[in-house]
Amino acid sequence: MSNLRVRFAPSPTGHLHIGGARTALFNFLLARKERGTFVLRIEDTDVERSTQGYVDAILDAMAWLGLDYDEGPFYQSRRSELYKNKVKELLVSGHAYRCYCRPEELEAKRNAAIQKGGKPRYDGRCRDRSDQPENSPYVVRFKTPREGYTEFLDKIKGPISVANEELDDLIIQRTDGTPTYNFVVVVDDAEMRINLIIRGDDHINNTPRQIPIYKALGYQIPEFAHVPMILGADKKRLSKRHGATSVMAYKEMGYLPEAMINYLVRLGWSFGDQEIFSLEELVDKFNLENVGKSAGVFNPEKLLWLNEHYIKTADTERLAGLITPLLTDKGIDVSKGPALDAVVKTLQDRAKTLVDLANSATFYYQAPQNYDSNAVTKFLTEDKKAILELMILQINRFDVLTSHHVEQLFGHIIDETGLKMGKIGPAVRVALVGTAQSPSLYDVIAVLGKEETLQRLQNAVDRLFS
Numbered sequence: 001m002s003n004l005r006v007r008f009a010p011s012p013t014g015h016l017h018i019g020g021a022r023t024a025l026f027n028f029l030l031a032r033k034e035r036g037t038f039v040l041r042i043e044d045t046d047v048e049r050s051t052q053g054y055v056d057a058i059l060d061a062m063a064w065l066g067l068d069y070d071e072g073p074f075y076q077s078r079r080s081e082l083y084k085n086k087v088k089e090l091l092v093s094g095h096a097y098r099c100y101c102r103p104e105e106l107e108a109k110r111n112a113a114i115q116k117g118g119k120p121r122y123d124g125r126c127r128d129r130s131d132q133p134e135n136s137p138y139v140v141r142f143k144t145p146r147e148g149y150t151e152f153l154d155k156i157k158g159p160i161s162v163a164n165e166e167l168d169d170l171i172i173q174r175t176d177g178t179p180t181y182n183f184v185v186v187v188d189d190a191e192m193r194i195n196l197i198i199r200g201d202d203h204i205n206n207t208p209r210q211i212p213i214y215k216a217l218g219y220q221i222p223e224f225a226h227v228p229m230i231l232g233a234d235k236k237r238l239s240k241r242h243g244a245t246s247v248m249a250y251k252e253m254g255y256l257p258e259a260m261i262n263y264l265v266r267l268g269w270s271f272g273d274q275e276i277f278s279l280e281e282l283v284d285k286f287n288l289e290n291v292g293k294s295a296g297v298f299n300p301e302k303l304l305w306l307n308e309h310y311i312k313t314a315d316t317e318r319l320a321g322l323i324t325p326l327l328t329d330k331g332i333d334v335s336k337g338p339a340l341d342a343v344v345k346t347l348q349d350r351a352k353t354l355v356d357l358a359n360s361a362t363f364y365y366q367a368p369q370n371y372d373s374n375a376v377t378k379f380l381t382e383d384k385k386a387i388l389e390l391m392i393l394q395i396n397r398f399d400v401l402t403s404h405h406v407e408q409l410f411g412h413i414i415d416e417t418g419l420k421m422g423k424i425g426p427a428v429r430v431a432l433v434g435t436a437q438s439p440s441l442y443d444v445i446a447v448l449g450k451e452e453t454l455q456r457l458q459n460a461v462d463r464l465f466s
């Protein structure tokens, strides 16, 4: 175990989206690579927008992606005593003060500042007041230093420096006694001994506000790495307009978690021009040095391409297990029909998603209800009746049908009729499947088996030729 301690700190105000999942992944990979500790903290202080449903959704998505954490989940909503004590500590040490300014006053001052073209900032009226008006509501503000600079070396963005006079006296506790984000995040990261914070660069302006709080509380300041945002193809911040952004929506659409992981890691990190990475390889190769400084662009086609790759190379039995519920939803009982493994084997080379795979597996379990009329006109011309009948005759000679037998069978038919496979194959395919597309006919017949094949051929003869 190294002493690296990283964390993922989602707010349960929505589903786990692509950007959040990538942040979680980067933290996870670095923790695994360095044999450090990955902490999960649920930032649920916004009681109005946080829900248990979203907590569960985030945990489910992390489990689906395989992003296991070593500690947590910790919930900020269960840590209010700690935050209250830390506010007290700052009040006692003089690093924070009670502010009794009323919201209307502040609003008026803010508007006046904006009209003058200045930055709306708290004017510090209560900063040095010594009286404590009784029974007046107050917030607690952090006494941000007025001179000097707050500086840090971001591991992705490089050196960052902000003049302290630019920083406001941040509210750390609201009138109702609840603490605010910039304060609790410092207390938690410090108390959880997080020493490297990897998060989205939408938080980069918060970091200079947080650093003085670490100092005031006597905490060690962690290192920071702010990861660039993810944009849509139009270079605007990724949103629903660009397609599904929630990780679990991709699960529903039939994506494999390893495709998602591979896709997410490449949104901002690279290793030469390599595109395909196994998880073990990522744990070995991932580093912050190769995280780019500019925003990643979300490209759904590439995600689909990766998914296709992973379906092609996935274990057949696993795929069968994954599509069983999808087939059940279609009313198919896979125990009544060919073995699903054998079915998947004939299809996994050309499916882009699990949904595709399930859709294309249905014909094995459901004999054609209708025949595609274009395919019938083109391939099942009157002269093909004899071929189907000949085939029925030949099949009856076998006890079982392996793909080797099927090859033999077509050999006989070609010999007897003098027709080419190019004429025979499509006719048999339409008779068996109802359309002109299917995997290799040899495989289809072998998987359907003798009885089902005979029945489908006979049906086609009876229904299409009268």
Ligand code: GLU
Residues within 6 Å of the ligand: 009, 010, 011, 043, 185, 198, 199, 200, 203
């Ligand atoms: N809870 C914050 C968010 O979801 C993350 C805070 C952080 O990483 O510091 O955006």
